[in-house]
Amino acid sequence: MRLNILIGGKAGQGINKVSEIVSNTLGNFGYFTFNYRDYQSLIRGGHNFNVLSISEEQIESHETKMNIIVALDERTLKTHKQALKKDGQIITSEQFENEGRNLNITLAGALIKILGIPLTELENEIKSQFKKSEEAIISAKKGFDSQENKFSLKKLKNKISILSGSEAVAIGARNSGLDLYIAYPMTPATNAMHELAKNQIEDNLMAFQAESEIAAANMALGASFSGAKTMTGTSGGGFDLMGEALSLQGISEIPLTVYLASRPGPGTGVPTYTAQADLDIALRAGHGEFPRFVIAPGNATETIEKTSEALFLAEKFKTLSIILGDKHLAESEFSSNKKPAKTPKFKISRKIPGESITKAASYEVDTSGNSTESYSITEKNVNARVAKYEKSKQFINDNFGMIKIHGNKNSKNLIIGWGSTSGAIKDAIKNLDAKFLQVLYCKPLSNQIRKEMEKANNIILVEENVTGQLGRLLREKTGIKIENRLLKYNGRPFHSDELKKYIEEIL
Amino acid sequence: MNPNDLSTKSENTWCPGCPNHMILASVKQTISDLITKQNKTVHQRSGLTSTSEAVNQRSGLTKEDFAITTDIGCHAKIFDYLNLSGIYCLHGRALPTGIGMKLGNPNLKLLTFVGDGAMYAEGMEHFVHAFKYNTDMTLILHDNQSFSLTTGQPTPTTQTGYVSKASPLGTFDKPFNPLKLALAANATFIARVSARDMKHMQEVFTKAIQHKGFSFVEVIQDCLIFNLESNTKDSRMYKIKDNKDKSIAEKLTNEYDYNTKDGKIPMGIIYQSAEPTLEEKWPQLNKLIKSKSYWKNK
Numbered sequence: 001m002r003l004n005i006l007i008g009g010k011a012g013q014g015i016n017k018v019s020e021i022v023s024n025t026l027g028n029f030g031y032f033t034f035n036y037r038d039y040q041s042l043i044r045g046g047h048n049f050n051v052l053s054i055s056e057e058q059i060e061s062h063e064t065k066m067n068i069i070v071a072l073d074e075r076t077l078k079t080h081k082q083a084l085k086k087d088g089q090i091i092t093s094e095q096f097e098n099e100g101r102n103l104n105i106t107l108a109g110a111l112i113k114i115l116g117i118p119l120t121e122l123e124n125e126i127k128s129q130f131k132k133s134e135e136a137i138i139s140a141k142k143g144f145d146s147q148e149n150k151f152s153l154k155k156l157k158n159k160i161s162i163l164s165g166s167e168a169v170a171i172g173a174r175n176s177g178l179d180l181y182i183a184y185p186m187t188p189a190t191n192a193m194h195e196l197a198k199n200q201i202e203d204n205l206m207a208f209q210a211e212s213e214i215a216a217a218n219m220a221l222g223a224s225f226s227g228a229k230t231m232t233g234t235s236g237g238g239f240d241l242m243g244e245a246l247s248l249q250g251i252s253e254i255p256l257t258v259y260l261a262s263r264p265g266p267g268t269g270v271p272t273y274t275a276q277a278d279l280d281i282a283l284r285a286g287h288g289e290f291p292r293f294v295i296a297p298g299n300a301t302e303t304i305e306k307t308s309e310a311l312f313l314a315e316k317f318k319t320l321s322i323i324l325g326d327k328h329l330a331e332s333e334f335s336s337n338k339k340p341a342k343t344p345k346f347k348i349s350r351k352i353p354g355e356s357i358t359k360a361a362s363y364e365v366d367t368s369g370n371s372t373e374s375y376s377i378t379e380k381n382v383n384a385r386v387a388k389y390e391k392s393k394q395f396i397n398d399n400f401g402m403i404k405i406h407g408n409k410n411s412k413n414l415i416i417g418w419g420s421t422s423g424a425i426k427d428a429i430k431n432l433d434a435k436f437l438q439v440l441y442c443k444p445l446s447n448q449i450r451k452e453m454e455k456a457n458n459i460i461l462v463e464e465n466v467t468g469q470l471g472r473l474l475r476e477k478t479g480i481k482i483e484n485r486l487l488k489y490n491g492r493p494f495h496s497d498e499l500k501k502y503i504e505e506i507l
Numbered sequence: 508m509n510p511n512d513l514s515t516k517s518e519n520t521w522c523p524g525c526p527n528h529m530i531l532a533s534v535k536q537t538i539s540d541l542i543t544k545q546n547k548t549v550h551q552r553s554g555l556t557s558t559s560e561a562v563n564q565r566s567g568l569t570k571e572d573f574a575i576t577t578d579i580g581c582h583a584k585i586f587d588y589l590n591l592s593g594i595y596c597l598h599g600r601a602l603p604t605g606i607g608m609k610l611g612n613p614n615l616k617l618l619t620f621v622g623d624g625a626m627y628a629e630g631m632e633h634f635v636h637a638f639k640y641n642t643d644m645t646l647i648l649h650d651n652q653s654f655s656l657t658t659g660q661p662t663p664t665t666q667t668g669y670v671s672k673a674s675p676l677g678t679f680d681k682p683f684n685p686l687k688l689a690l691a692a693n694a695t696f697i698a699r700v701s702a703r704d705m706k707h708m709q710e711v712f713t714k715a716i717q718h719k720g721f722s723f724v725e726v727i728q729d730c731l732i733f734n735l736e737s738n739t740k741d742s743r744m745y746k747i748k749d750n751k752d753k754s755i756a757e758k759l760t761n762e763y764d765y766n767t768k769d770g771k772i773p774m775g776i777i778y779q780s781a782e783p784t785l786e787e788k789w790p791q792l793n794k795l796i797k798s799k800s801y802w803k804n805k
Contacts, residue, residue, distance in 0.1 A: 177805075179611075179802035179805065180610055180611065180802070182607065182610070200791070201790060201791065204791070204805055205791070206610070206789060206791040206792070208610060210603065211603075211632055211633065211636040212632055214600065214603070214632075215600075215603040215606075215632070215633055215636070216603075218596065218597065218600040218603040218604045218607060219603045219604065219606055219607030219610060220607060221594070221604060221607060222576070222594065222603070222604040222605060222606065222607025222608040222609075222610070222611060223607040223608065223610045223611030224607075224611065225594055225607075225608060225611065226574075226607075226608045226609075226610075226611025226612035226615065226801065226802075227611060227612060227801055227802060227803040228610070228611035228612070228801070228802035228803070229802070230607075230611065244597055244600075245597065245600070248596070248597050248600075252594065254594075347803075348803050352612070352801075352803065353571070353574040353592030353593070353608065353612065353615060354571060354572065354574070354592070354612050354614060354615055354801060355571065356571060356592075357570070357571060357590060357591065357592050358592045359586075359592065359593060359594075359595075360593075360594045360595070361586070361594065361595035362579070362594075362595055362596060362597050363595055368515065368516065368517070370515060370517045370586070370587040371517075371586070371587055371595060
């Protein structure tokens with residue numbers, strides 16, 4: 001069973017509330033959901049929509065064809081009517097003209113009835129959200145009573161939790177005992193800052209908004225040097241500004257973790273949409289040669305795990321860790337019945353100022369920590385930095401998941417992808433003779449990737465950028481060129497049914 | 508404490524006679540005096556009262572309690588010559604890196620050293636915001652009105668008409684008046700000293716370090732190689748009394764415009780006021796200060 005519900009309207013009309021209430025109710029009822037959020041760069045008005053996808057098995061994507069469209073305005077109908085399935089159903093807000101501020105709850109009630117879920121399930125969700133719930137429950141019932149059962153969802157035993165990628169970044173950071181998050185607002189990274197700022201006192205951490213990304217990155221290095229577990233986060237433009245500080249990380253070896261949430265560029269691009277076009281800068285930003293980790297989780301659970309790994313590795317190897325996500329990962333809401341892996345805990349045991357004389361520099365330094373121009377020390381330092389590559393790669397290979405294989409493990413048809421695109425790929429190949437190699441560590445790269453590529457008869461690269469950035473990286477590392485490439489770069493993520501069609505055409 | 512305890516083995520590569528040597532000596536003297544004085548106080552107090560109280564008092568100040576950040580340029584070489592914790596930062600970024608160090612450990616006594624080029628050109632955004640945050644730290648700005656280490660290009664405080672390899676037509680612009688800017692940005696401590704007056708430097712550095720909040724000290728530091736025509740200021744300098752009146756401060760900051768060759772140059776503490784510090788405003792940092800602890804021990 002797979003259902004898709006589109007909820008559309010103007011910014012400010014509360015479409016997120018509808019999808020939130022309905023997905024929570026579905027989650028408590030044992031169903032997996034995936035909520036895609038499509039919104040414009042404006043505060044009020046315009047056209048925003050969510051696609052809430054529902055299934056009794058794990059899903060991490062949305063589809064193109066809608067079973068139900070909930071339209072809070074006329075534009076939603078005009079824009080999306082052609083996406084409605086033949087037997088699809090439309091609910092418009094006009095049917096509930098006098099509902100006022102509880103309209104979204106009424107619409108949730110209507111949806112719950114259509115899905116065939118008992119009203120009490122929705123009532124329980126409302127009670128958990130509102131202190132004074134009487135009025136809301138009346139509104140929910142009004143919506144519920146206005147519709148007929150169309151589907152009959154039976155209660156399932158799955159224990160579901162729902163998380164956005166941004167929430168997952170915050171959870172991963174908190175699990176690792178993050179002390180400081182220092183950032184400058186930039187979509188789609190900002191929600192991670194909001195999440196960490198929300199309960200900062202109770203969480204015993206601090207979220208500090210700096211005057212720019214340049215300041216944020218340099219402050220983060222200063223704070224980390226002082227012995228705080230520190231992280232910064234931004235999107236592509238801000239990451240560009242951080243470039244020099246990343247390079248300072250390389251030479252000073254002050255641990256630093258950066259959360260990079262991509263959106264389409266170059267320039268300001270399409271700021272509230274998605275792209276995987278910043279793998280290149282994550283791998284290369286910052287002048288000079290220095291080691292780093294680039295880790296790309298594909299869903300919320302992986303984001304919790306990989307954020308903790310990033311912080312752990314930055315401290316262990318005194319390096320730069322980059323958590324590479326994008327708008328689709330940050331702002332989509334993932335459901336899961338799996339618990340994240342155990343957090344790799346760590347304490348800061350290096351020398352810090354305040355305890356003993358501790359120096360770090362943007363220059364090459366001698367053993368006293370002071371600057372030097374000596375050729376022999378320079379060469380020695382360069383070698384020491386490069387030596388971290390192999391050492392850390394071995395460690396990561398032994399301790400953390402660098403890749404994942406999904407689908408039919410014996411298939412000769414190999415799909416390769418990474419990051420938020422993984423969800424659509426996993427769902428697309430469910431009934432195909434194909435396996436999906438998900439790259440989680442883009443740096444260092446697992447040696448397993450070459451072996452998998454050599455075993456395959458067909459390889460298809462799936463990415464959301466125009467040049468196939470992971471494909472180019474794999475070619476650089478393995479010498480194997482992937483001929484079949486499915487690349488999408490219009491700011492919108494792949495739908496799983498759309499992707500399935502493309503993959504079938506190739507196979 | 509002997510100021511030489513703050514020395515390092517690094518070769519000093521400032522030009523012979525450069526006023527930077529005097530700034531270095533003054534900083535060493537200031538810090539070692541502060542440590543000696545504080546430890547004496549603690550010692551005396553512990554002698555007079557119960558021992559448990561003395562234990563509760565931090566057992567004095569040590570050089571480990573101090574930390575520095577330096578920018579890039581001639582001034583920044585001070586990093587190599589001071590046996591203190593710190594970061595030799597990127598050009599223009601010594602201030603945010605220093606603020607970050609304070610966020611990471613608000614108990615550090617932090618001094619940030621910058622040049623006029625670094626701070627007012629590349630790092631101007633940080634300069635203005637530092638007054639807004641009012642972090643409890645000290646900014647020591649070596650102003651020689653020139654990018655000297657890169658062979659004498661004009662900086663934002665270089666006088667109009669200055670001819671260099673980068674400005675063969677002469678600098679067209681009027682210089683900034685950074686003290687006026689600082690005052691407008693709600694600075695809580697603004698001072699000006701001359702690198703040739705070590706006694707005065709030590710007095711002002713001491714007060715700057717003791718100030719609760721962000722203290723900004725401009726050090727007039729003539730370069731002996733580049734922009735020599737700006738080295739005519741000594742005869743125009745006069746000492747002022749420590750000032751806490753904003754309208755007087757406005758007048759004082761207007762007296763010297765970094766450009767004309769006449770007019771007086773007021774020296775000393777031009778403005779001081781009390782405002783909540785960044786460390787007081789943020790409950791998380793306040794807690795660390797009260798418990799004399801840092802994040803690492805949380």
